[in-house]
Amino acid sequence: MTADPPLVLDIDGTLTRPEGWGIDPRIFDPLLQWDAPVVVATGKAFPYPVALCHFAALPELVVAENGGVVYTGESVHYTADRAAAQAVAEAYRDAGYDLGWGPEDTVNRWRETEVAVNREQPEGPLRELAAEHGLEVLDTGYAYHVVSPETSKGRGVARLAEHVGFGLEDAVAVGDSENDVSTFGAVGRSFAVANADDAAKAAADEVLETGHADGTLSVLERIRGRSE
Ligand SMILES: O=C(O)COP(=O)(O)O
């Protein structure tokens, strides 16, 4: 008899349909039945993973905004402050660029600790301005994120594990991009889906043959506890 290990899952590129968009509905039942903590660790703004957990009927164990926000289901912990990233966004706009999400910008509207920029916008000036403000740019393949170098998903996952009381060395992570590298370094066993970027593939213990939710589902099947 083996127990299910704690899971740490990225969202975009990892829980998405093989076509690359939308959450793959096949992931909901295995996660609901998972008999160990399931942490959602994402670059998305805080409300998005909370909503995902809510509608998937999972406990809200969330690392949001690339580690800037950690939510245990009871208390919220911030490890970064949006002001510095906001100053970069303003300087970027003053230089004639745009964050690229339209006037209501629901991508950043509820984001509390960093700023995300549409990948169709120029990257070079964003990186220069971020560096001038002591910040970094993470390219997730879905957005450029202006983040504090002190903050990472991996540190957020470690903080959450301490609160919840599971061992990081027992945890298994799946991810697809450079914002998952720190998670891969924090947990006992890590998998990059086939669509992962080079940084994630290099950091993972194993690169999967299948991509997106197909890859993640193959991991769940392999690592889930067995009663026999
Ligand atoms: O918000 C993004 O750019 C990517 O989100 P993810 O970390 O869940 O893949």
Ligand SMILES: [Mg+2]
């Ligand atoms: Mg991702």
